[in-house]
Amino acid sequence: MALAVMLLNSASFHAGCCRHKVLLSLRAPLLGDSKLCSSYRRPGAEPAKKLSWQNADFSFKKGIDHLKTQLSLLKKETQDYLKGPSGHQISQHLLEQTKVLWQFRSQEDLNKWVISSDVEIGGKSKVYIKLGRNNQAALLYGTLNTEAPRDGETKYSGYCSMRSRPAVGSFNRKKYYDWSNFNTLYLRVRGDGRPWMVNIYTDPYFSHQKDDLYSYFMFTRGGPYWEEIKIPFSKFFLSSRGRVQDNQHPIWLDKVRTLGFTIGDKIDGPFQLEIDFLGLLNDRAHREEFAYEAYDKNTPV
């Protein structure tokens, strides 16, 4: 009886939050892990035409080509390794105060990002990305629609997001970004007044923490002028499956996998965000280590 009650409870408690399912379905394609996709097909999802292992093509020529590209990547990686940390001279690595991570000047820069919206769970928001005027910035635009999909369990909907593709090394190995020399994220954007959420995913060691995301808000002012937004990493709080966690700790910057922007401010209507570039800054005036208290918050009431 107790077990039945527990099962019922867990089923009903999760019903209110659609984000965890969203995160599951979002991250599966991103990290190429098909185990995370369940067999239930959500209303907005495309039917799975081919299983991932059926896509394997065993032609010899393709195999040789693939091997060649991977070997060249490996060669480049070795050269970078010999040059210094992350491919730069060690003096540059140690002394640099700023670093440009992503800039949007061409279509390849856009290809390093993936856009998604609540269409995955059956919602109706639309999101597109294109190069802005004169190929000088990326324009992320679309329409947010908060109408929840009628599948009986989702209560809220309406989000769009843009996430960077995780870096992949030779032979499809995971590559991480090391941002430990910096303490601020620098964004040059021009929004339309809507608030966004910036999420950083650091690949965790334990799979239990695979939904962990460090998030913070980005408030745009709107208007014709570019805005330079600086977000210190000490402000990022830990959340998992859309819920802010009780045990907070500052983000570990040495193994960052992806950065993402999400809009979900519950207002129906068009949105747009122009991004010039994203970079890192070592702000020496910022001395804060962590903005939130790390002590135990689940004290007896």
Place this chain on the structure above:
Amino acid sequence: MRLSWVRALPRGLWGSPGVPELCRSLCQRPARAPTERGDTAGTPKPRGPQRRHPTEGDTARGDTPRGDGDTARGDTPRGDGDTARGAASAWHRHFQEIRDKERGPEPRDHRRGHLGGDTSWGGTSRGDTFRDDTFKGDTSSSPPPHHRSHQHHDDSHQQDPRDGDPSEPGSPRRGPAAFEAALRAMERWPPGRGGRLALVEAALAAMEALGVERSVAAYNALLRLLPRGPWVPRGPVQRLLFPFPRQQECGLQLLEQMERYGVIPDAETRFLLLGVFGPRSRPLRKVQRMMFWLPRFRHLDPHPLPPQPTRPGLAAARLGLHRMAGDPGATVTVIQPPVPDTGDDEGSVQPYIVSSQSPEQRELLAQHDPARAVFVEGPFPLWLRGTLLKYFVLRGDPLPPHLRDPPPDPERSFYFPLELQLELERGPWDDEEFDVDEVEEGPVFALCVPGAGDRRTLARWISALQEQNPILGRAPVVFRLNEGGADPREGPQTPRLGTGTPPGAGLEPPEEGERGGEPRKNNGE
């Protein structure tokens, strides 16, 4: 679940000795109010009579004979309600009527048999919701004014507020007052476990339409209707076994709605929840978290807007322009007031034009070469927390490289340098510039938020600007308006989903007549 055998266990196992007594003494269980017809609603024991079961099943027809006394009252709402939204539950309809007719609610009974247990979270058993053994007033004596069909209550919860007519715009006090009156009336009704849950759910769904979704007082009033004491688990053993799941979910749903609207719970909310659910319960933990995080997130916006929502119109245009202009010295002028002035059709005869220009922008415009064109671009969107404004920009194109000023000739001055580039022993550790090509855009000369985005209005704006900037009379003004806004064609770029590798960010094909930029840029006109 009352595990009375737990009391036989050693006392330490069922919690500290004071806890249940403490909770009960903190908030007395309210006396059971008698129903309208004075039946013995207070006796918990006797199960409902058999005739309830057939009436539970087929609802509308079964009770009509008993509802004769109330047919007059019952028919009219039923007529409206059924035709318009026949599937909503009686609770929702009740709130509906409050909204529509703005009178005090008549005390109504309703059937809780279906409503209490099955919520929209499908697939749950009703093992934990008690059958209405306590609530038998409905069957025999109390008036069931309208007996509506309850078959589709499952999906009614979300649809009702949107179906209903919005509360009157001109009565900001009536919404909260009507809500309070409804709650007070419902307080009098006999308590029963399922009923309170349905009430809370219906009230939560109706809050938005009544306009009280952002007031803590409304949520506290709603919490006061929940029974204090019976839902407190006795001891750690019961607490371990997920006590009162439906009830705790109801509390959590209330708190979720508060979180969604950004309402920070106060000490009274916490106290009420403590009385209803006991310490260390899920709703109380959630309130702890909300009271920790929401105040921290409340004031993060570096460009905050006034807390009251801005209605679209002249005031919003002014606010938007103040926000967009980078200069606090920018002057915002109303070039053309709206006709009519206020109300819903503000500006329907003549749209308003509000313009903003700062002294710097005026100087830049004065330095602009009159042989080159200035461009009116737009409309661009600006959101003011729920209100969308469209603004237009008067700007010029950046100069092509061959027309820019050359660097000053160092031989112009032999006694002191005109330009200094000193290294001052600075190395890369002091370099805070980003190694990226800067985005080249022309200077912005003025901003404008018109009531309507057609060329006549914008031409009126330009002629008004001409008074302070005579150069506009000589320079050609080109209108680069994209009538569709920045919206794309509804096209093939829908983001694809989680099977296989997702495509890269799709590039929207360039649109003709869009922000006009590429073909006409740098023509050197």
